[in-house]
Amino acid sequence: xxxxxxxxxxxxxxxxxxxxxxxxxxVIMLLLVIxxxxxxxxxxSDSQYLEFPPETWSTRWYETYINSAKWMRSTWVSVRVGVxxxxxxxxxxxxxxxxxFVSGHRYARSIFMFLLxxxxxxxxxxxxxxxYFFGKVQxxxxxxxxxxxxxxxxxxxxxxxxxxxxxSYDLDQERVARSLGATRAKAFFVITLPQIxxxxxxxxxxxxxxxxxxxxxxxxxxxxxxxxxxKQMFSSLRDYIDPTIAAISTILVAITTVLLLxxxxxxxxxx
Amino acid sequence: xxxxxxxxxxxxxxxxxxxxxxxxxxxxAVALVFFVVVIPVGWLFFLSFVGKDGSASLExxxxxxxxxxxxxxxxxxxxxxxxxxxxxxxxxYPLAYFLAQLPQRWAGIFMLAVLLPxxxxxxxxxxxxxxxxxxxxxxxxxxxxIGLWDSPVKLVHNMxxxxxxxxxxxxxxxxxxxxxxxKKIDKDMMQAASNLGARPSRAFLSIYMPxxxxxxxxxxxxxxxLCLGFYVTPAVxxxxxxxxxxxxITAILENQFNWGAASALGVVLLxxxxxxxxxxxxxxxxxGALFGxx
Numbered sequence: 084x085x086x087x088x089x090x091x092x093x094x095x096x097x098x099x100x101x102x103x104x105x106x107x108x109x110v111i112m113l114l115l116v117i118x119x120x121x122x123x124x125x126x127x128s129d130s131q132y133l134e135f136p137p138e139t140w141s142t143r144w145y146e147t148y149i150n151s152a153k154w155m156r157s158t159w160v161s162v163r164v165g166v167x168x169x170x171x172x173x174x175x176x177x178x179x180x181x182x183x184f185v186s187g188h189r190y191a192r193s194i195f196m197f198l199l200x201x202x203x204x205x206x207x208x209x210x211x212x213x214x215y216f217f218g219k220v221q222x223x224x225x226x227x228x229x230x231x232x233x234x235x236x237x238x239x240x241x242x243x244x245x246x247x248x249x250x251s252y253d254l255d256q257e258r259v260a261r262s263l264g265a266t267r268a269k270a271f272f273v274i275t276l277p278q279i280x281x282x283x284x285x286x287x288x289x290x291x292x293x294x295x296x297x298x299x300x301x302x303x304x305x306x307x308x309x310x311x312x313x314k315q316m317f318s319s320l321r322d323y324i325d326p327t328i329a330a331i332s333t334i335l336v337a338i339t340t341v342l343l344l345x346x347x348x349x350x351x352x353x354x
Numbered sequence: 355x356x357x358x359x360x361x362x363x364x365x366x367x368x369x370x371x372x373x374x375x376x377x378x379x380x381x382x383a384v385a386l387v388f389f390v391v392v393i394p395v396g397w398l399f400f401l402s403f404v405g406k407d408g409s410a411s412l413e414x415x416x417x418x419x420x421x422x423x424x425x426x427x428x429x430x431x432x433x434x435x436x437x438x439x440x441x442x443x444x445x446x447y448p449l450a451y452f453l454a455q456l457p458q459r460w461a462g463i464f465m466l467a468v469l470l471p472x473x474x475x476x477x478x479x480x481x482x483x484x485x486x487x488x489x490x491x492x493x494x495x496x497x498x499x500i501g502l503w504d505s506p507v508k509l510v511h512n513m514x515x516x517x518x519x520x521x522x523x524x525x526x527x528x529x530x531x532x533x534x535x536x537k538k539i540d541k542d543m544m545q546a547a548s549n550l551g552a553r554p555s556r557a558f559l560s561i562y563m564p565x566x567x568x569x570x571x572x573x574x575x576x577x578x579x580l581c582l583g584f585y586v587t588p589a590v591x592x593x594x595x596x597x598x599x600x601x602x603i604t605a606i607l608e609n610q611f612n613w614g615a616a617s618a619l620g621v622v623l624l625x626x627x628x629x630x631x632x633x634x635x636x637x638x639x640x641x642g643a644l645f646g647x648x
Contacts, residue, residue, distance in 0.1 A: 093545035094554035108452035112467035118482040119471045135492050175382045182379035198383055201391050205583025207600040208620045212394025235390035238383050296475040298586050316477050320590050332478040339474050
């Protein structure tokens with residue numbers, strides 16, 4: 084434990100003097116992580132009241148989930164909407180990010196800000212407004228409407244990620260390719276895109292997650308046959324503490340963790 | 355070398371054409387955002403000025419000034435947002451500071467503690483708190499076991515539970531911008547202060563903290579604005595007793611189908627959000643941070 088007397092920073096504060104900070108930070112990190120992960124052991128509890136630690140272990144809530152038609156249907160809806168959102172938002176976002184970054188047009192910055200509005204406007208307003216508007220154009224309760232709405236929510240995220248990637252990328256490589264005769268499009272696809280591919284992967288995974296986890300817009304815009312998993316969960320949550328949700332939550336946490344690790348892997352590979 | 359005038363002119367025109375055609379690549383995104391955000395929210399804006407009988411009127415806004423329920427909603431929303439932001443600052447600043455002091459590798463690992471809840475579904479986290487804070491939940495059991503209190507304390511379906519859940523959900527939104535601002539602070543300044551004889555606490559208060567303020571303000575603003583419009587967590591953890599603007603909008607639509615009143619409330623929320631954003635970015639000159647190159 085001799086490192087305790089070593090200086091911890093430029094001001095020569097020793098580690099020992101900072102132990103309170105380390106303890107506090109650890110407590111905070113535990114408080115952040117434990118509620119996220121606590122559903123995992125609880126989902127294996129046999130009891131209706133999800134005791135922790137579980138008295139008896141069982142997988143009955145998982146069985147309830149898999150055997151339930153309504154849960155399976157809504158899960159499938161969420162997966163499909165998530166995939167289509169990813170397929171729509173990622174290319175559109177990349178095109179916009181690239182165009183605005185490279186063009187140097189005097190309106191580029193304003194357009195960039197405009198495209199960030201789905202992140203700035205309170206989601207409840209977007210949800211209510213879209214519900215009203217989609218009602219007029221018959222897009223409510225449709226997968227297509229959901230994909231459109233979720234993609235609009237995901238596009239700002241894609242743009243921020245790709246713009247950051249472009250900032251640390253040497254655009255001269257494209258200019259070289261073009262001076263050698265390649266069109267701008269060819270230069271982008273052959274030279275630039277492979278080099279920012281990890282950011283593209285991150286952006287697509289995160290747009291999938293944005294759609295899959297989206298709650299508020301889905302509550303309003305989806306319903307019945309097209310109800311998303313999140314809408315189904317929310318309805319159950321309001322009525323009572325449905326233990327099946329613990330099983331579903333565990334699955335969601337597992338998916339998120341895997342995707343997050345993939346994203347971390349992708350971003351560290353790019354450095 | 356002489357620049358032949360017609361050639362320069364043609365090149366300039368070609369550059370302009372190229373700029374515009376490049377910009378058109380952004381068109382699908384612009385169209386999408388227009389369709390999903392501008393038209394719906396704009397329509398809501400107009401609806402708020404349409405009275406119950408269909409004519410143009412300010413009655414919805416007038417009712418907001420008269421009815422007590424609106425005032426309570428605004429007050430609750432403001433309280434939840436303010437307290438959540440303060441809690442996040444109190445907890446988040448030490449955490450961000452700790453993370454900023456770590457060497458890069460360790461920072462990446464510990465950052466997962468912030469990123470994991472950040473990317474976990476909102477519903478999962480809200481549900482977890484619902485289960486943790488209930489009468490028979492772990493928190494009550496633990497507190498009673500160690501003798502903190504004797505009978506189960508009502509920790510959820512009220513303001514307490516809402517604040518706990520909101521703080522947990524908002525914390526990453528504060529820590530992440532704050533952390534990135536802290537990383538940009540030049541360590542040499544701290545070293546210089548130390549060399550000039552300042553005690554570590556003095557160096558921190560005079561140098562580090564002021565330099566971290568921009569990140570703190572950015573993070574707090576994000577948290578506050580998110581809280582203003584938040585729906586899911588207060589709806590679930592508040593148990594119907596914590597009525598925020600978003601909850602009331604939904605309730606008006608579910609119970610009365612009164613689009614005028616709901617839209618008016620929404621417009622107030624929107625205006626408050628933009629006002630806050632505008633004031634704070636002007637005050638702290640944050641607008642360069644988002645788009646600026648380099």
